[in-house]
Amino acid sequence: MTLAIEARGLGRQYRGRWALADCTLSIPVGRIVGLVGPNGAGKSTLLNLACGRLRPTTGSIRVLGGHPGAGRGQLARVGFVPQDTPTYARLSVADHLRLGAAMNPAWDREEAHRRVEQIGLDPRQRAGSLSGGQCAQLALALAAAKRPELLLLDEPVAALDPVARRAFLDEVAQLTKQREDRTVVLSSHVITDLERICDHLLLIAAGRVRLAGPTRDLLGDHHRITGARRTADSLPSGLTVVQESHTARISTFVVRAGEPLPPGDWHTEPVDLEDLVLAYLSTDEPGIAPRTTGGVR
Numbered sequence: 001m002t003l004a005i006e007a008r009g010l011g012r013q014y015r016g017r018w019a020l021a022d023c024t025l026s027i028p029v030g031r032i033v034g035l036v037g038p039n040g041a042g043k044s045t046l047l048n049l050a051c052g053r054l055r056p057t058t059g060s061i062r063v064l065g066g067h068p069g070a071g072r073g074q075l076a077r078v079g080f081v082p083q084d085t086p087t088y089a090r091l092s093v094a095d096h097l098r099l100g101a102a103m104n105p106a107w108d109r110e111e112a113h114r115r116v117e118q119i120g121l122d123p124r125q126r127a128g129s130l131s132g133g134q135c136a137q138l139a140l141a142l143a144a145a146k147r148p149e150l151l152l153l154d155e156p157v158a159a160l161d162p163v164a165r166r167a168f169l170d171e172v173a174q175l176t177k178q179r180e181d182r183t184v185v186l187s188s189h190v191i192t193d194l195e196r197i198c199d200h201l202l203l204i205a206a207g208r209v210r211l212a213g214p215t216r217d218l219l220g221d222h223h224r225i226t227g228a229r230r231t232a233d234s235l236p237s238g239l240t241v242v243q244e245s246h247t248a249r250i251s252t253f254v255v256r257a258g259e260p261l262p263p264g265d266w267h268t269e270p271v272d273l274e275d276l277v278l279a280y281l282s283t284d285e286p287g288i289a290p291r292t293t294g295g296v297r
């Protein structure tokens, strides 16, 4: 099976400091991947490694079976919109479309014009006079019209107003419906946005992969347990305790379980994506990691 992204022991240093370390992951083609993590976690670094703008310090990364950025063929298969959505200030919107058409063999002219019209941009307007949100939308329209097999979007909706954001996310979902071998990776801090469209989660914290997999499986595996105050050791064995909190009388745990939890004197409920991400990020302090229970089942 060809993977959209496959990394083995991938690491990247900036001036001797690790931005990403020992990153091993596999992302199948055809997924919409939500890339999440706190500020400075290494998300942009990973996306830059995947498109070939950065080279690894250690390990390897393959994208659609090839080396990132290796030659025109590979570049044509991958679209990347960085966080700062670069456009050419002195060129007009129409110039950008012409440039896109000249540089991309699979350019979809109709799609590009449709998007620019939909966004309401004046083709004669120079990019330098567009608002931040309009610039971001132009960059996204260009990336989509390139019709890449893998689209990497670094916080694409951060600058968009709520209506534009919703429309954009719907368009991203459409992109993968149009072509089932198309993969989209988008980073965002707004988990509810990701929850709407993503079917795969990649959670990075402090330069390391903390959680990865199909969202449905991850949500099915995790539960919130609430009951009378107790220690994690009194829970059934084999659970991974991701997060725990206690009041004087009540204990709450977010746990990962490979199979359904046995009945007990506690209340069990599912978690949503935001609960899950926050639970993993709550264990982000050095030395605190999820642990496995060893109690009697």
Ligand SMILES: Nc1ncnc2c1ncn2[C@@H]1O[C@H](COP(=O)(O)OP(=O)(O)OP(=O)(O)O)[C@@H](O)[C@H]1O
Pocket: 014, 015, 018, 019, 037, 038, 039, 040, 041, 042, 043, 044, 045, 046
């Ligand atoms: N060009 C650079 N030179 C030095 N350090 C860098 C450089 N780019 C990133 N870093 C550092 O690498 C780490 C990871 O940064 P990165 O931009 O990948 O994080 P991020 O998860 O995308 O963050 P954010 O959510 O804030 O955009 C941070 O500590 C950052 O300061």
